[in-house]
Amino acid sequence: xxxxxxxxxxxxxxxxxxxxxxxxxxxxxxxxxxxxxxxxxxxxxxxxxxxxxxxxxxxxxxxxxxxxxxxxxxxxxxxxxxxxxxxxxxxxxxxxxxxxxxxxxxxxxxxxxxxxxxxxxxxxxxxxxxxxxxxxxxxxxxxxxxxxxxxxxxxxxxxxxxxxxxxxxxxxxxxxxxxxxxxxxxxxxxxxxxxxxxxxxxxxxxxxxxxxxxxxxxxxxxxxxxxxxxxxxxxxxxxxxxxxxxxxxxxxxxxxxxxxxxxxxxxxxxxxxxxxxxxxxxxxxxxxxxxxxxxxxxxxxxxxxxxxxxxxxxxxxxxxxxxxxxxxxxxxxxxxxxxxxxxxxxxxxxxxxxxxxxxxxxxxxxxxxxxxxxxxxxxxxxxxxxxxxxxxxxxxxxxxxxxx
Numbered sequence: 001x002x003x004x005x006x007x008x009x010x011x012x013x014x015x016x017x018x019x020x021x022x023x024x025x026x027x028x029x030x031x032x033x034x035x036x037x038x039x040x041x042x043x044x045x046x047x048x049x050x051x052x053x054x055x056x057x058x059x060x061x062x063x064x065x066x067x068x069x070x071x072x073x074x075x076x077x078x079x080x081x082x083x084x085x086x087x088x089x090x091x092x093x094x095x096x097x098x099x100x101x102x103x104x105x106x107x108x109x110x111x112x113x114x115x116x117x118x119x120x121x122x123x124x125x126x127x128x129x130x131x132x133x134x135x136x137x138x139x140x141x142x143x144x145x146x147x148x149x150x151x152x153x154x155x156x157x158x159x160x161x162x163x164x165x166x167x168x169x170x171x172x173x174x175x176x177x178x179x180x181x182x183x184x185x186x187x188x189x190x191x192x193x194x195x196x197x198x199x200x201x202x203x204x205x206x207x208x209x210x211x212x213x214x215x216x217x218x219x220x221x222x223x224x225x226x227x228x229x230x231x232x233x234x235x236x237x238x239x240x241x242x243x244x245x246x247x248x249x250x251x252x253x254x255x256x257x258x259x260x261x262x263x264x265x266x267x268x269x270x271x272x273x274x275x276x277x278x279x280x281x282x283x284x285x286x287x288x289x290x291x292x293x294x295x296x297x298x299x300x301x302x303x304x305x306x307x308x309x310x311x312x313x314x315x316x317x318x319x320x321x322x323x324x325x326x327x328x329x330x331x332x333x334x335x336x337x338x339x340x341x342x343x344x345x346x347x348x349x350x351x352x353x354x355x356x357x358x359x360x361x362x363x364x365x366x367x368x369x370x371x372x373x374x375x376x377x378x379x380x381x382x383x384x385x386x387x388x389x390x391x392x393x394x395x396x397x398x399x400x401x402x403x404x
Contacts, residue, residue: 024146045356054105056345063338143252226351242299254310270326288372
């Protein structure tokens with residue numbers, strides 16, 4: 001496997017596209033179906049948030065088991081769990097949706113970790129950022145047409161069409177995923193991580209300055225992403241102009257285009273680029289402001305928010321993940337990256353669970369303005385004096401590897 005665009009890696013990206021296709025539909029279907037059943041924004045946020053909360057919880061264990069057993073074995077098993085979750089959506093109510101979201105959360109924790117660890121381990125250092133960007137790009141491609149397709153199916157066909165689609169996605173993803181191969185069947189060191197190392201790694205979120213800063217930034221940004229994903233279908237129905245389906249499609253299209261066009265702009269040198277990350281967080285702030293005021297100012301601000309939000313999503317995650325792949329200690333890098341991604345999952349979950357009651361008590365517009373304030377605070381957090389963060393992390397990495 002050589003080169004981020006070689007055929008073995010393309011197979012991994014295509015598998016990510018198939019796997020995340022269902023989510024592009026579910027992100028619209030669950031809020032609409034929940035509202036049709038009389039559920040409040042808080043309840044809908046809980047169901048939606050259960051997915052990422054579960055994913056967050058299982059990320060570190062996924063990194064541990066993948067390092068122990070290899071990504072391919074784990075991947076094949078977890079695709080069966082994902083298929084069962086998709087079929088459950090077709091024959092149950094809101095309580096069953098919650099169970100299905102939890103199952104999906106478990107599957108996604110292992111699925112995304114298996115693919116990303118496989119990509120990071122197999123690619124040369126200078127191409128890591130491109131590999132992570134392409135993985136993220138293909139995972140977002142379904143979001144370009146998925147929301148509009150879901151809205152159209154909801155308005156015309158009800159759940160019958162979704163049943164056929166979910167079963168087809170489960171079968172195609174399982175068959176394609178079973179044939180995928182990766183060069184590395186074990187972790188980077190060729191040895192399995194011990195279980196106590198997983199528990200020890202949790203403390204690194206606070207002790208490791210690079211991991212802490214990246215986790216805080218990703219957690220905060222993901223709260224905003226989660227609030228948009230969960231409540232945009234309901235917020236859009238309250239707007240006098242603008243469509244939630246067009247918003248979600250436009251945002252996803254911008255993510256896809258930006259990750260392809262800007263993939264070589266994402267730093268892949270192991271250095272902290274303060275102004276690059278500060279600028280990205282400022283874009284997120286402006287996006288949330290545009291979404292908030294679109295209830296009064298119209299569709300132009302809503303769609304401007306979609307463009308800015310898409311650019312932010314395209315840049316932030318690959319930048320922080322690639323940076324951590326350089327500065328984290330190699331002895332437990334997989335587990336630590338799993339913890340970082342878990343912070344992103346927690347943020348998306350909080351975007352539904354925490355922001356739902358705020359939207360119920362105030363309004364969606366106020367809730368999105370609170371997201372803007374949070375994002376603005378992260379512009380300050382992103383600043384770091386040149387070289388100091390890398391030096392601190394390198395010293396800690398040497399100490400950690402000396403203890404192994």
